[in-house]
Amino acid sequence: MTTPSTLSWIEPILERFERPLIQYATSIAGTEDRARDIVQDTFLRLAQQGPLEPERLAPWLYTVCRNRAIDLKRKENRIVAMNEDSHPEPASSEPSPAARLEAKEQADCLGRLLLRLPENQREVLRLRFQCDLSYREISEITQLGEGNVGFLLHTGIKTLRQLWPHPLEVRP
Amino acid sequence: MNSDDPKLTAYALGELSGPERDAVEQRLRDDPNLRAEVDETAAFGRMLTGAFHAEPAPATLAPAQRAEVLEEARHGRKTIPFPHRPWVVWTLRIAAALVALAALGRFVHVPAARPPHVATVSQMEGADPEDRFVAKGEALPADSLLAKNSGETRPNADVVGGSVAAPAKEPLGLDQSAASSDFLSLTNSQTTPALAFRNTNNASPLDLTAQKPRAEGADAAGAADRPAERLEAPAATAGARYSLETKVQSQIGFAGQNFGNGTPIDARAAAALAEAPARSAAPAAPSAPAAASQPLLAGQVSLKNKQAAGLSRGGGAITANGDGAALFGAVLLQGPSFSGKELAEAVNHYVALGEEGAIRELTELTAKAPGDRRLRERVGLVCRVLYTPRDAQALRPPRFGGERVLRDGNTYTGTKTVQPAKELKADKDGKSAAEREVSKDAEAPEESVADYLAFCRAHGVFRSLPVPLPKASPEGTPR
Numbered sequence: 001m002t003t004p005s006t007l008s009w010i011e012p013i014l015e016r017f018e019r020p021l022i023q024y025a026t027s028i029a030g031t032e033d034r035a036r037d038i039v040q041d042t043f044l045r046l047a048q049q050g051p052l053e054p055e056r057l058a059p060w061l062y063t064v065c066r067n068r069a070i071d072l073k074r075k076e077n078r079i080v081a082m083n084e085d086s087h088p089e090p091a092s093s094e095p096s097p098a099a100r101l102e103a104k105e106q107a108d109c110l111g112r113l114l115l116r117l118p119e120n121q122r123e124v125l126r127l128r129f130q131c132d133l134s135y136r137e138i139s140e141i142t143q144l145g146e147g148n149v150g151f152l153l154h155t156g157i158k159t160l161r162q163l164w165p166h167p168l169e170v171r172p
Numbered sequence: 173m174n175s176d177d178p179k180l181t182a183y184a185l186g187e188l189s190g191p192e193r194d195a196v197e198q199r200l201r202d203d204p205n206l207r208a209e210v211d212e213t214a215a216f217g218r219m220l221t222g223a224f225h226a227e228p229a230p231a232t233l234a235p236a237q238r239a240e241v242l243e244e245a246r247h248g249r250k251t252i253p254f255p256h257r258p259w260v261v262w263t264l265r266i267a268a269a270l271v272a273l274a275a276l277g278r279f280v281h282v283p284a285a286r287p288p289h290v291a292t293v294s295q296m297e298g299a300d301p302e303d304r305f306v307a308k309g310e311a312l313p314a315d316s317l318l319a320k321n322s323g324e325t326r327p328n329a330d331v332v333g334g335s336v337a338a339p340a341k342e343p344l345g346l347d348q349s350a351a352s353s354d355f356l357s358l359t360n361s362q363t364t365p366a367l368a369f370r371n372t373n374n375a376s377p378l379d380l381t382a383q384k385p386r387a388e389g390a391d392a393a394g395a396a397d398r399p400a401e402r403l404e405a406p407a408a409t410a411g412a413r414y415s416l417e418t419k420v421q422s423q424i425g426f427a428g429q430n431f432g433n434g435t436p437i438d439a440r441a442a443a444a445l446a447e448a449p450a451r452s453a454a455p456a457a458p459s460a461p462a463a464a465s466q467p468l469l470a471g472q473v474s475l476k477n478k479q480a481a482g483l484s485r486g487g488g489a490i491t492a493n494g495d496g497a498a499l500f501g502a503v504l505l506q507g508p509s510f511s512g513k514e515l516a517e518a519v520n521h522y523v524a525l526g527e528e529g530a531i532r533e534l535t536e537l538t539a540k541a542p543g544d545r546r547l548r549e550r551v552g553l554v555c556r557v558l559y560t561p562r563d564a565q566a567l568r569p570p571r572f573g574g575e576r577v578l579r580d581g582n583t584y585t586g587t588k589t590v591q592p593a594k595e596l597k598a599d600k601d602g603k604s605a606a607e608r609e610v611s612k613d614a615e616a617p618e619e620s621v622a623d624y625l626a627f628c629r630a631h632g633v634f635r636s637l638p639v640p641l642p643k644a645s646p647e648g649t650p651r
Binding site for chain 1: 176178179180181182185187212213216217219220221222223224225226227229230231232233234237238240241242244245246568618619620623626627630631
């Protein structure tokens with residue numbers, strides 16, 4: 001058991017990025033089991049690499065994770081056919097039942113609509129809104145130009161907005 | 173600026189700053205419709221954030237996985253098991269033991285154990301018989317490495333011997349066909365192939381058994397006339413009798429991984445070594461690390477490339493870590509031609525540099541020429557020879573710009589070899605095989621050279637010993 005005095009430099013990073021990376025890897029690799037292997041490998045690489053500058057950390061982790069996931073996917077020659085059944089059941093983080101229901105509906109709806117987007121748009125949307133990464137970081141991870149990232153996000157959002165069935169709460 | 177401008181989305185998501193942001197804000201002040209558009213986009217972005225975050229929290233790593241990561245961070249291992257396959261470890265241990273065994277018996281006569289079509293090494297074209305080295309189990313005297321009358325030091329890659337191939341297996345080789353001078357491929361048609369450089373256009377059969385090793389006396393006499401060149405064959409060269417060998421059955425996968433490490437590693441080879449104790453009294457070959465740390469010999473460098481690199485011929489060794497070495501690497505990879513010989517030279521150059529040095533130099537070299545697609549392709553080729561896979565699957569090709577440098581089939585999988593003439597021949601749809609391959613991979617994610625090197629490092633093992641040099645056809649094999 002790790003005591004505070006022997007806290008490894010990597011533990012806070014594990015705490016912060018473990019779940020988002022697994023979530024992201026799952027979106028590429030298809031299953032959580034594979035995603036866990038991918039993320040473990042990502043952290044092993046980080047452990048071997050040593051501490052990184054904070055501003056480089058997230059792009060590095062997501063880049064390695066992405067590459068691993070894509071490698072694995074290609075290696076297994078497996079196209080993960082996502083469908084409504086395979087999309088993770090949205091869960092709630094809202095306190096009230098009504099809010100929970102709304103969040104569930106939105107996440108459910110989003111899951112369905114995302115499937116109608118091209119994979120590259122899905123990925124940048126996920127990196128932006130799920131992983132809270134900037135255009136520059138997404139560009140670094142996906143090896144796409146920042147302009148291309150902006151275009152993909154713009155197009156993806158526009159399409160989703162057209163398809164989105166629920167009213168939006170717009171506040172200037 | 174209209175409502176379909178990606179800049180509006182970027183602004184709504186807080187991605188703009190400075191003059192760009194000011195310009196958009198000015199525009200929004202003048203156009204309420206655009207303002208409404210931006211507000212809606214921002215609201216939708218917030219909703220998306222909420223919806224994404226409302227997805228169920230994923231599981232964390234298993235305790236064992238987490239413990240392994242922490243252990244790695246504390247102590248730092250050299251290798252990363254991915255995925256964990258105990259058999260890989262055992263296979264590598266066995267391979268290491270056999271490598272050590274073979275290193276002891278490097279000068280041991282190995283009886284010919286290959287079928288005639290396997291493990292032949294030749295550079296017959298345009299060479300007189302004395303230039304041909306016999307690969308069929310004949311130990312070559314160190315003197316035979318010395319230069320001939322041409323004045324150019326014989327590449328020590330000519331010296332390939334002690335070949336032991338798995339019976340009835342097909343060779344894996346760097347093929348250099350003079351029939352199609354731009355032909356270069358790595359082929360492997362069986363699961364446990366032998367490895368060979370072949371010249372497929374040689375009119376005469378590569379019956380190397382008919383060729384005698386160069387007479388020591390003759391070589392000595394010739395060398396005596398060229399004292400400076402004799403100096404170019406230090407002890408390291410004496411041990412540079414490479415064996416072509418098999419892989420450890422199908423466990424390690426890519427047969428080429430052991431290419432040139434001087435180690436017949438199958439049981440038959442080990443037995444052959446054990447049967448020839450007398451010859452093991454020959455001077456010991458350098459160990460793998462020692463060989464890797466040896467400077468590149470001038471004889472390993474083709475005259476053309478030495479001249480291109482501004483390195484003097486006959487001037488002795490090119491030190492691996494000197495400026496000349498870095499220049500040499502750049503010239504090789506950016507030169508006008510890149511045949512199997514240049515590829516092998518480049519590989520040997522980076523083997524001599526060591527893994528860290530090679531990665532550093534390759535990264536720096538490609539960073540200086542980001543738009544040089546040809547350079548990236550060559551680096552990709554070099555990487556695929558420099559690194560041998562850790563597990564049963566060969567290293568994938570690089571994905572530079574969505575295009576593959578080599579098709580998968582070139583290196584390890586099937587029986588097919590790629591001949592550019594065939595590859596480039598348009599089919600009835602007007603597309604060549606190469607174009608179809610590229611279009612098939614058009615959606616493959618691009619990666620940088622650094623990424624591909626990282627991939628190779630994670631999934632491969634850096635070669636420790638140089639590879640033999642094939643002799644280029646007279647007109648070269650430009651790629």
